[in-house]
Amino acid sequence: MTEAPMLDVLVAGGGYVGLSLAVAIKKAAPHLAVEVVDGAPAHAWQKDERASAIVAAARNLLSVLGVWDEIAPEAEPIRRMVITDSRTADPVRPVFLTFEGAGSGDDGEPFAHMVPNRAMTGSLLRQAEALGIPVHWSTSAEGFSTGQHATTVTLSDGTERRTRLLVACDGVRSKLRDMAGIKTVRFDYGQSGIVTTVEHERPHEGTAEEHFLPAGPFATLPLTGNRSSLVWTERTEDARRLVEGGDLVFDEELERRFGHKLGALKVAGGRRAFPLGLTLARAFVAPRFALAGDAAHGIHPISGQGLNLGFKDVAALAETIVEADRVGLDIGALSVLERYETWRRFDTGRMGITTDVLNRLFSNDVTPLRVLRDVGLGVVDRLPSLKSFFIRQAEGTGGDGHPRMLVGQRI
Numbered sequence: 001m002t003e004a005p006m007l008d009v010l011v012a013g014g015g016y017v018g019l020s021l022a023v024a025i026k027k028a029a030p031h032l033a034v035e036v037v038d039g040a041p042a043h044a045w046q047k048d049e050r051a052s053a054i055v056a057a058a059r060n061l062l063s064v065l066g067v068w069d070e071i072a073p074e075a076e077p078i079r080r081m082v083i084t085d086s087r088t089a090d091p092v093r094p095v096f097l098t099f100e101g102a103g104s105g106d107d108g109e110p111f112a113h114m115v116p117n118r119a120m121t122g123s124l125l126r127q128a129e130a131l132g133i134p135v136h137w138s139t140s141a142e143g144f145s146t147g148q149h150a151t152t153v154t155l156s157d158g159t160e161r162r163t164r165l166l167v168a169c170d171g172v173r174s175k176l177r178d179m180a181g182i183k184t185v186r187f188d189y190g191q192s193g194i195v196t197t198v199e200h201e202r203p204h205e206g207t208a209e210e211h212f213l214p215a216g217p218f219a220t221l222p223l224t225g226n227r228s229s230l231v232w233t234e235r236t237e238d239a240r241r242l243v244e245g246g247d248l249v250f251d252e253e254l255e256r257r258f259g260h261k262l263g264a265l266k267v268a269g270g271r272r273a274f275p276l277g278l279t280l281a282r283a284f285v286a287p288r289f290a291l292a293g294d295a296a297h298g299i300h301p302i303s304g305q306g307l308n309l310g311f312k313d314v315a316a317l318a319e320t321i322v323e324a325d326r327v328g329l330d331i332g333a334l335s336v337l338e339r340y341e342t343w344r345r346f347d348t349g350r351m352g353i354t355t356d357v358l359n360r361l362f363s364n365d366v367t368p369l370r371v372l373r374d375v376g377l378g379v380v381d382r383l384p385s386l387k388s389f390f391i392r393q394a395e396g397t398g399g400d401g402h403p404r405m406l407v408g409q410r411i
Contacts (some may be wrong), residue, residue: 005033006033006150006162006163006164007033007034007035007161007162007163007164008032008033008034008163008164008165008325008331009022009025009032009033009034009035009163009164009165009167009321009331010034010035010036010037010141010151010153010161010163010165010166010167011034011035011036011037011167011169012036012037012038012140012141012153012166012167012168012169012170012176013036013038013168013169013170013171013293013295014036014037014038014040014045014135014137015038015045015121015169015171015293016117016120016121016124016307016310016311017169017292017293017294017307017310017311017313017314018036018038018167018169018292018293019036019121019124019125019128019135020061020062020065020124020311020314021167021169021292021313021314021317021318022034022035022036022128022133023065023067023124023127023128023131023133024061024064024065024314024315024318024405024411025318025321025322026128026131026132026133027064027065027066027131028318028322028410028411029321029322029325029326030131032321032325034133035133035134035135035136035161036128036133036134036135036136037135037136037139037140037141037155037161038135038136038137038138038139038140039138039139039140039156040137040138041137041138042137042138044137045117045118045121045122045125046118046122048117048118048121049117049118049196049197049269049270050116050117050195050229051114051115051116051117051197051221051223051229052114052115052117052120052307053078053112053113053114053115053221053304053307053308054075054112054113054114054115054120054307054308055111055112055305055308055394055395055396056109056111056112056395056396057308057311057312057315057395057396057402057406057407058307058308058311058312058396058406059109059113060405060406060407060408061311061314061315061405061406062120062311063408064405064408064409064410065124065127065405066127067120067123067124067126067127070119070123070126071115071119071120071123072113074115074116074119074224075113075114075115075119075224076113076114076206076222076223076224077109077110077112077113077206077222078110078111078112078113078114078206078207078208078221078222079100079110079205079206079207080098080099080100080205080206080207080208081098081099081100081207081208081209081210082097082098082207082208082209082210083097083098083209083210083212084209084210084211084212085211085212085362085373099111110206111394111395112304112394112395114208114221114222114223114229116223136155138156138157139155139156139157140155140156140170141153141154141155141156141166141168141170141175141176142154142155142156143179144166144176144179144289146286146287146288146289149164150162150163150164150288150332151163151164151165151166151288151289151332153166163288163332164288164330164331164332165288165289165290165321165331165332165337166288166289166290167289167290167291167292167317168180168289168290168291168292168295169292169293169295170295171293171294171295172279172294172295172298174291174294174295176289176295177281177291177295177296180286180289181286182281182282182283182286182291183281183282183283184279184280184281184282185278185279185280185282186277186278186279187277187278187356188275188277189276189277189278189300189359189363190235190236191215191216191233191234191235191236191239191275191276191359191363192233192234192235192236192239192240192273192274192275192276193231193232193233193239193273193274193276193301194230194231194232194233194234194239194242194243194271194272194273195229195230195231195232195271195272195273195274196229196230196232196267196268196269196270196271196272197223197227197228197229197230197267197268197269198220198227198228198229198230198254198258198265198266198267198268199225199226199227199265199266199267199268200226200227200228200262200263200264200265200266201226201262201263201264202226202261202262202263203226203262204220204222204226204228204262205222206222207222208220208221208222210302211257212362212363212373213257214363214364214365215233215234215235215238215363216233216234216235216302216359216362216363217231217233217301217302217359217362217363218230218231218232218233218257218258219231219232219301219304220258221304226262227268228262230254230258231301232254232257233276233301233302233363236273236275239273240273242271242273243271243272243273247267250267250271251265251267254267276300276301277298277300278298278299278300278352278355278356279294279297279298280296280297280298280348280349280352281295281296281297283341284296284337284340284341284344284345285334285337285338285340285341286334287332287333287334288332289337290317290337290340292310292313292314292317293309293310293313293314294306294310296313296344296348297309297348297351297352299351299352299355299356300355300356300358300359302355302358302359302362303351303354303355303358303394305351305355305394308396309347309348309351311406312344312347312396312403312406313344314405315402315403315404315405315406316340316343316344316403317340317344318403318405318411319403319404319405319411320336320337320339320340320343321336322411323411324336343403361373
């Protein structure tokens with residue numbers, strides 16, 4: 001049997017992080033041989049009814065990859081953000097913090113958009129096809145052995161691939177991360193996030209709301225048309241009861257939290273619950289191996305930053321690989337990959353700790369903590385400079401030293 005040609009990069013995981021990494025590398029360095037494998041069936045991504053918040057830095061990356069113009073018609077700008085803190089049964093929810101208007105850039109664009117996952121994955125797949133990147137569905141990486149010059153990856157179809165670099169984008173329960181011997185810090189919050197889409201009578205006018213309730217945050221995020229995406233945090237047993245129970249109970253509990261400001265509500269599509277926890281990899285790289293996306297870090301959705309952290313990984317890892325290749329370095333060498341790890345470890349650790357603290361601070365009904373957090377929100381709301389700082393951080397544009405694609409520049 002003829003040995004398969006050597007790949008430069010094999011990406012394990014065909015979600016938006018894996019696909020965008022493959023496209024970013026191939027677009028900047030067309031001579032590199034890049035392939036993607038994923039254990040899911042070929043059209044499974046078309047059944048994903050979720051939507052994701054794409055901040056300004058991620059939008060810049062998608063623009064550089066040549067997919068944002070295709071995605072944009074299905075994206076809904078977030079023009080206003082409202083934060084409240086109350087109990088579920090409270091008839092009135094006082095607003096403690098608002099963000100309004102455009103983001104911090106000069107282009108007049110909002111600080112974030114809501115994008116259907118199907119639109120994003122579909123556009124990235126078409127771009128991968130246009131660049132000649134093979135994407136193998138129903139094919140997962142089952143094991144690998146690392147040599148001095150290459151890693152041999154065993155696939156679920158019985159074939160093998162030899163590659164200079166294996167990148168694991170296989171999710172928060174990454175098997176490849178465990179095979180590489182990379183340990184993690186884990187914490188289970190005992191919460192689950194219920195995700196669904198709701199149609200409503202009146203327009204949302206681009207307003208996103210996050211209601212901090214004792215069981216966890218209840219977020220409504222604007223979609224195109226009179227629709228909103230919900231990320232509804234409940235204790236795991238309550239979330240299971242709501243998802244598996246009848247429509248009558250679900251609709252009643254939904255209405256108690258959503259309110260009547262947008263008129264009559266109707267659940268559009270399915271509803272699912274995802275367990276919430278904190279997972280941080282203790283290392284992002286090993287010889288000829290790198291983690292990206294949820295395989296490197298899984299955080300609470302309270303800040304809406306999970307996907308955007310993955311896109312930051314893409315920008316940093318792609319730039320590390322391409323620049324190393326341009327100067328003749330081995331892209332799989334640990335000394336090269338450590339630049340990527342240094343670039344990303346502090347940011348992901350900081351965001352993991354931030355979301356952990358926010359969840360612990362706001363997912364309770366302890367009176368002293370409620371007073372403390374409400375005073376804090378009120379102070380931020382009255383200081384424009386502080387609000388601008390938080391907007392820049394949320395956009396992913398605060399600070400210096402960002403990978404070039406996150407500020408709209410090609411590698």
